[in-house]
Amino acid sequence: MSNDAGFINLEENIKSTIYEGLLKLGYQNNESFSIYYDLDLLNHLLLSSFDSNETCLNYLQEFKTFAEQDLLDIEISLERNRFKFSVNKDGIESIYKHENNPFLNDLIQTVNTHSFHLEDILAIFKRYSDEYICEEIDNDEFQYVLYFKDNKMDKFKYCFTFDEMGGYYHRLLDFSFNKILNE
Template sequence: MGYDKLEKNLIDIIKEEQAKLGFFKEDIRLYYPLSSLNHFFAANDTADEMQARLSTLPASLTDKLGDIMVSHKGDRFCFHIPPQGTVYVHDNTAENEFIKELVNLVGRHGCTMNEILDLFHTYSENIITEEMDNGEFDRLIRFADNPEDTYYYCFKDEGYHIIYHRFLPEDYTDFDF
């Protein structure tokens, strides 16, 4: 189950990168804290134990994304994905239309929080939104009923544009916003 969660997240991040930057046949490096990886595997591994766990990834993952090299410095892990991975995601997975629209919307000068809420509502009437006052973000928005998108989207209105970051639910809880 943990490798399935890891695979889904790697693919989701590659899709988001391709929505932001376009498709390029290239190596990419994705970074994870140890705590996120432990969430995927419902584990409490040390960094060395996690490195050992990830030293041989299942064929179901490497057949798609290639020979991923995993390394770590302390509790920070790097997944070096070869060009095969970006090509696989581009050629074999459906575009995430929501992410694509969100990236385009927040990339536009003058984007408003109401426009972001409207976008979420075009994908589901059942969203959860909470005001935040932690210095990092102003608002949390997430889908209440979409098993394909369980991310927590946190937004910050910086006056001239809005930025966002999406978190896995467990990581969001760890941050204790």
């Protein structure tokens, strides 16, 4: 019953999200890492249409077997109506060693200073491609959204806010970005 394309989407998202977290927080050997998903985002990633958390949780047991092929030992549970994916220390070490995204690394090094400006972010995007979009957004959560025209370069939208405390960002898939705009 498995959907390999959906499993690939989910696994890539888990690895990418954990990699982003490791870049932000630093890599600590011997630590596990957990991330959370709502059912609607899981349905999007899995290319599925589960209507209950329990049905999806049962299906995700097949995903655990799929992920083990890439040495990701993942524990999946429900916590407060969200899915918790916990990757053990060996999986984290594998992600840290094998994921490589120079763009994200450069972006997070700049963002971690909190004293950056839009021009700094634009320069990073331009360093990797002239083909990117920067839009001012009328939203309570962020002021600008930047993303590459070619999503093979990076499939996320980077949403920025600048205020008297500095700059901040959210990294969102199109699905999550559209959900926030339509709330």
